Amino acid sequence: METPEGRLVEILQAHGIDFVATLPCEKVKGFLSLVPQHFHELPLTREADGIGICAGLLLAGRHPAMVVQNTGLGNSITDIASLLQVYRLPLTLLISWRGVYKEAIEVQRNLGTKTPRLLEALGVPYTIVETKEDLKKVAVAIEDGRRGRTPHAVLFSPQVWEGSPLSSLSVETQASSPGQGRALPPKGRADQQVPSFQRQPRRADLTRYEAIRAIMDHVDGQAVVSNIGIPSKELFAVRDRPLNFYMLGSLGLATSIGIGLSLGQEREVWVLDGDGSLLMNPNALISLGLYGRGDLTVFAIDNASYGSTGDQATPTLDRIDLELLAQACGVGNTHKVHDASELRAALAAPSEGPRFVHFLARPGNAAVPNVPLSPGAIAERFMVALHDKRE
Secondary structure: OOOHHHHHHHHHHHOOOOEEEEOOOHHHHHHHHHHHHHOEEEEOOOHHHHHHHHHHHHHOOOOEEEEEEHHHHHHHHHHHHHHHHOOOOOOEEEEEOOOOOOOOOHHHHHHHOOHHHHHHHHOOOEEEEOOHHHHHHHHHHHHHHHHHOOOEEEEEOHHHHOOOHHHHOOOHHHOOOOOOOEOOOOOOOOOOOOOOOOOOOOOOOEEHHHHHHHHHOOOOOOEEEEOOOHHHHHHHHHHOOOOEEEOOOOOOOHHHHHHHHHHHOOOOEEEEEEHHHHHHOOHHHHHHHHHOOOOEEEEEEEOOEEHHHOOEEOHHHOOOOHHHHHHHOOOOEEEEEOOHHHHHHHHHOOOOOOEEEEEEEEOOOOOOOOOOOOHHHHHHHHHHHHOOOOO
């Protein structure tokens, strides 16, 4: 490929990149036009959601990259630090570096000039690509991240794309040729009619701990992703197993990680999410509707409180119904349950597409100790168990 965008595609392919999560930026529209032809593309609606999905893909043994603008980097700081770095997940970040080269927009310049220092403060290694000749540095960056088991950021100056015919294409002429295309899930997915919206009166019979215990009574070889804080501690107390991925940080990304895990391998995936987490990142429900497969179940354990921080009330108490929100995001296979018998019925129901189980629960935390594992140890044993057919 003679264009710089084509050369970047070749480098990524040569180093095994298979999924590319994307957010739009005018400066890299030429490269974005090539992505669905050569990779499984995951168009995103929020940077943090992409970090979670890519983390799940990495845990599954895949090799994703993520395209973001540097102005969106700030939306990902917590998730880079408390997920990618501490669990040692080597995500390649392809960053469109606005604000430095021939930048006419003042707000872009303010963050653009600070981007390298921001990455340095985070301890994220980065590589600057300023010209077409610098593109060979991308290969070095990918391998450096994998060796160090760390995210590595590649900053692309707009100068790289100057003179490329792809950079001046209109949206109409950028229509993708047949290729791998968007990573729409092939397994157990069907178009479904979204039910009419009708909020039900709130009823809760079990605590979150009791709900987790009821869910885990049905586990048989599934990979389980647990929401951060006390939910992970309660899961550990109920039933610790190598196939549990305990989140210790990055609130809001449990479902996102589950989506990536489901896309990246064949084992069934269950996610223990919560109301506070999903309200922090409702974009995960959009991605669930877009990319969720039939082997993915999200249990939204909704106790209408931020249980790990003092039981402050969430809007699900009297304002928002998470099941209806999931339906509005295109998730057709939803269930609202209150107890173990309703849970059994939901799990026995025919499953087309991702399953969303809205489990209403009472506030309250079980008196359980911290998870006695480091993030690195959690990730290591989980990845080994994920690919062990005996598990």
